[in-house]
Amino acid sequence: MEFYDVFSGRFPKLHSMKNAHQHRSLDDVHESITVHQGKSKLKRLLSFFGPAYLISVGYMDPGNWATDLAGGSQFGYALLWVLLMSNLMALLLQSLCTRLGIVRGKDLAQCNREIYPKRMNFVLYILAELAIAACDLAEVLGMAIGLNLLFGIDILWGVLISFVDTFLLLYLQRLGMRKLELLIVGLITLIGICFFVEMFFARPQLDEVMQGFIPSLPNHAALYIAIGIIGATVMPHNLYLHSALVQTRKIERSTSAIRRAIKYNFLDSAIALQLAFFVNAAILILAASVFHKNGMHNVAELQDAYRLLGSTLGTDWAPKLFAVALILAGQSSTITGTLAGQIVMEGYLQLRISPFLRRLLTRLLAIVPAIVVIVLFGDKEVGQMLIFSQVLLSMQLAFAVIPLIHFVSDRAKMGEFAIGSYTRFFSWLIAAVIAVLNFQLVFSEVGRWLSQVEHVLLRVLIVGSALGLLLLLLMTFVYPWVLRRRAVRSDVHTSFEVLEFKAASSFRTILLALDFSRSDEKVISQVLQHSPSACKLVLIHVVxxxxxxxxxxxxxxxxxxxxxxxxxxxxxxxxxxxxxxTCALRYNDRINAIRICCEQYHADLLIVGSHGHTGFKDVIFGETVNKLRHAGKIPVLIAQ
Structure with missing residues (x-):
């Protein structure tokens, strides 16, 4: 049945009109925050602040902590410059995302759908979903490890406890984007306070810390750690997310307003990412001043760092604050993963599902592998799972960065807001560095897997997958230039020119589904708008x-x-x-009874009442309406 969504008890709107805005990113919060228009520049600036803080938590999630600990314990402060460089790279890429979202009014996933072939888009979508699941896996494990360290809860139970935040996030999203942003700022502040106190306990030498910002690589092992730091810093799902979050601000579409929005969002990104840099640098400095100086050069596991902090610094507060920060980092990062999942699904597939189901699927994709590995191999493989999650993130990163640069460089689409030649040069340089370093990390892992696999077919599958990724990366890079001289395909909606508008015939037989509740008033009110001489009515109730x-x-x-x-x-x-x-009393199986009755009386329109349920009540009580939408081939009017 064709579904017509009706509000306020009015006659149903055309289905095409209902879909007119479904292409907007995060449609429920799109342009939901009004930008301050007064004379106060500070208030105007603050009204733009928020999206980058949701992004910044991805740069300090538990997946980054292992590389920071390894770099600090092995090489002291020597790799601080790598953290700074990767943070500057991230700032440039995130600023490109905000530019794309503000100017085009589309997120990265939607732009990909416009330009790349459908099959290629599907593969890009799968890779994006894998990256989100991998990031969520790191967050689940980080939170579980934190609970284990702080309260002694078994890792497996910690993973299961992290499932509860599915319901917490569902509630938070209902409060609005601004409150969600404030919550994230609060969590980041608490993480920062934890590490500020850790720095007070560790008392690092400032002059030695400053020397760490001078570029140097002590040996080849340092290069490998540097690759890991860069690979773990820039998160691919953040690129999709940021291009959508900036569209929550309602701005004028004038040149000056767009330029001002780009500037303020850049400031937002600069401040938020510097906070993320402080957290990552604090972890590395902590590892350098506590572990490296005391001859502990192989501390990369979160559990080892927790145990050694207390004995080395001589206070129980140091490991406890470390565990608290770990839990907060895992909890805050999980919010952005869900929003990113919603964006890539709607952008690539134009498929919208409820936030609850989206969160449930994302969390299950992270929890199920974690539970299976823990049950089969025990807690000792948790560290390897964290590394594996970062490898999956590295695989996806180049497939998000390269299209992003293509889109913001396209003067035909971006107009005067297309990036200049200098920005374009540094952007492609960063993309090349990220692609080379991350694929080096990926293929080193592939080599390790091949050395451990003896089955021929499995080895062929691993090598074939690696070569397929290389081919896909090449297509991602070349395809936009191939299309540069011809019109870009846009299949977000069917072309307006091919649509045929015809006057709808009047309804001859209308079926009214009644349940003897107050919603029947809405159903009867709807049918009273039709002339008695133009139609006949069939009243159905299912016992x-x-x-x-x-x-x-x-x-x-x-x-x-x-x-x-x-x-x-x-x-x-x-x-x-x-x-x-005509009255039709039917028995049992509401959906089938109504469907058969529609066919028996040759109904042209079905009217059902809505109870106005939301949240879990909609899942429990709204099943009839949801299933009726797909049970037949006639329009369904939901009277509200």
Whole structure:
């Protein structure tokens, strides 16, 4: 059945009109925050602040901590410059995302859908989903490890406890984007306070810290750690997310307003990413001043760092604050993963599902592998799972960066807001560095896997997958230039020119589904808008008493007799208004009974009432309406 969504008890709007805005990113919060228009520049600046803080948590999630600990414990402060460089790279890429979202009014996934072939887009979508699942895996494990360190909760139970935040996030999203941003700022502040106190305990030498910003690589092992730091810093899902989050601000579409929005969002990104840099640098400095100086050069596991902090610094507060920060980092990062999942699904597939189901799927993709590995191999493989999650993130990164640079460089689409030659040069340089370093990390892991696999078919599958990724990367890079001289395909909606608009024929037979609740008032009110001479009515009610459920057929119990009497009362009311009315009392299986009745009476329109349920009530009580939408081939009017 074709579904017509109706509001305020009015006649249904055209289906094409309902879909007119479904292409907007995060449609429920799109342009939901009004930018301050007064004279105060500070208030205007603050009204733009927020999206980058949701992005910044991805740069300090538990997946980054292992590389920071390894770099600090092995090489002291020597790799601080790598952290700074990767942070500057991230700032440039995130600024390109904000530019794309503000100017084009589309997120990265939607732009990819416009330009790349459908099959290629599907592969890019799968890679994006894998990256989000990998990031969520790191967050789940980080939170589970933090709970284990702080409270002694088993890792497996910690993973299961992290599932509870699915419901917490569902509630937070209902409060609005601004409150969600404030919550993230609060969590980041608490993480920063934890590490500020850690620095007070560690007391690093400032002059030695400053020397770490001078570029140097002590040996080849330092290069490998540097690759890991860069690979773990820039998160691919953040590129999709940021291009959508900036569209939550409602701005004028004038040149000056767009230019001002780009500037303020750059400031937002610069401040937020510097906070993320402080957290990552604090972890590395902590590892350098506590572990490296005391001859502990192989501390890369979060559990080892927790145990050694207390014994080295001589205070129980140091490991406890470390564990608290780990839990906060995992919890804050999980919010952005869900939003990114919603964006890539809607952008690539134009498929919208409920936030609850989206969060459930994302969390299950992270929890199920974690539980399987922990059950089969125990807690000792948790560290390897963290590394594996970072490898998956590295695989996806280049596939997000390269299209992004293509889009913001396209003067035909971006107009005067296309990036200049210098920015374009440094952007492609960063893309090349990221692609080379991350694929070096990926292929080193592939080599390790091949050395451990003896089965020929499995080795062929691993090598074939690696070569397929290289080919896909090449296509991602070349394809936009191939299309540069011809019109870009846009299949977000069917072309307006091919649409045929015809006057709809009047409804001859209207089926009214009644449940004898207050929603029947809305159903009857809708049909009263139709002329009695133009249509006939069929009133249907489905009896679902205990005896009907038991026998599976008709019954003449008290409930059935009362339902028949009530149905006749509705019919009498409508007959008094000159309508031709037929009553149809049916038994058991609401959906099938209504569908068969539509076919039996050749109904042109089905009207059902909405109870206005939301949240979990909609899942429990709204099943009839949801299933009726797809049960037949006639329009369905939901009276609200």
């Amino acid at each position: 679902e008493s205990a005896s009907v459920k038991y026998t599976g057929g008709t019954t003449e119990d008290l409930e059935a007799r009362e339902d028949r009497r009530r149905l006749e009362q509705y019919a009498t009311f409508l007959r008094d208004k000159n309508y031709v009315v």
